[in-house]
Amino acid sequence: MRIGLAVGVSLVFSVLVDVSLRKGIADPAGSTIERSLPTLGFLGVRDVGVGKTIRFTIEAEGEEEAKNKVESICSTFLTNPVIEEAKITIENTDQVEGN
Amino acid sequence: MRIGLAVGVSLVFSVLVDVSLRKGIADPAGSTIERSLPTLGFLGVRDVGVGKTIRFTIEAEGEEEAKNKVESICSTFLTNPVIEEAKITIENTDQVEGN
Numbered sequence: 001m002r003i004g005l006a007v008g009v010s011l012v013f014s015v016l017v018d019v020s021l022r023k024g025i026a027d028p029a030g031s032t033i034e035r036s037l038p039t040l041g042f043l044g045v046r047d048v049g050v051g052k053t054i055r056f057t058i059e060a061e062g063e064e065e066a067k068n069k070v071e072s073i074c075s076t077f078l079t080n081p082v083i084e085e086a087k088i089t090i091e092n093t094d095q096v097e098g099n
Numbered sequence: 100m101r102i103g104l105a106v107g108v109s110l111v112f113s114v115l116v117d118v119s120l121r122k123g124i125a126d127p128a129g130s131t132i133e134r135s136l137p138t139l140g141f142l143g144v145r146d147v148g149v150g151k152t153i154r155f156t157i158e159a160e161g162e163e164e165a166k167n168k169v170e171s172i173c174s175t176f177l178t179n180p181v182i183e184e185a186k187i188t189i190e191n192t193d194q195v196e197g198n
Contacts, residue, residue, distance in 0.1 A: 010143065018152065033153065033177070042172050044109065044158030044196075051152040053117065054132065059143030073141050078132070097143075 010059035012095040013066040017074055018087040020051035025083045054078055059097050066090055109158035111194040112165040116173055117186040119150035124182045153177055158196050165189055 021027050030048040037045045060066035067090055074086045120126050129147040136144045159165035166189055173185045 020152070020154070030153075030155075034155070037172065037176070040176060042168065042176075044168075045172070046156050048153065048155040051154070053119070053150040053152055054129075054147065055119070055150070056129075056133070056147040057145050069141065069143075073136065073144070077136070077139060077141075 008098065010061060010097045011066075012093045012097050013058050013060060013063065014091045014093045015054075015056050015058055015066070015070050016089040017054040017070070017078055018051065018089070019053070019079050019084050020049060020087075022083055022085050057093065063090060063092065107197065109160060109196045110165075111192045111196050112157050112159060112162065113190045113192045114153075114155050114157055114165070114169050115188040116153040116169065116177055117150065117188070118152070118178050118183050119148060119186075121182055121184050156192065162189060162191065 027049050029050040033050070034045060034048040037043075058066055058069060060069055067088070070088050070090065074088065075081050079086045126148050128149040132149070133144060133147040136142075157165055157168060159168055166187070169187050169189065173187065174180055178185045
């Protein structure tokens with residue numbers, strides 16, 4: 001429950017960015033795993049894709065601002081939008097941070 | 100709805116393995132991101148952790164067998180259990196594969 005926030009106080013959001021290669025982009029790490037598994041005795045594994053996750057917390061005044069900041073961080077810094085796509089999940093941690 | 104499966108026919112499961120470093124293990128990639136963001140104008144980002152995801156499909160006779168196979172693949176091949184932990188998500192794709 002949030003009753004009121006003083007000026008200069010931010011909410012803390014927990015963020016998960018799930019980055020994966022766009023469809024059709026070559027995935028050498030995934031292909032290597034797929035080729036190796038049968039020789040190790042693991043059969044029936046297909047369509048292996050390797051991605052990365054970035055988890056962090058971010059301060060913002062509201063969920064909308066947090067979302068905008070994270071989208072901006074993703075497209076300028078965390079991902080290559082030409083070959084990768086990012087799924088962003090944001091949760092309010094109910095923590096408050098004074099500036 | 101599954102009515103009956105002939106011998107030698109497998110179900111196809113869609114698998115997501117979410118690998119992250121155990122608490123307390125140094126995360127140089129995450130630290131680098133955390134140090135770099137303020138110089139790029141993004142403030143208030145903390146506790147950055149970088150992990151990897153492996154997505155694939157696997158054939159098995161049932162969800163229990165799929166889970167056992169994936170756990171075995173994870174601990175022997177996809178992760179380093181000393182420093183990493185894996186969260187496994189398995190979904191039935193409702194596809195059937197004849198052997």
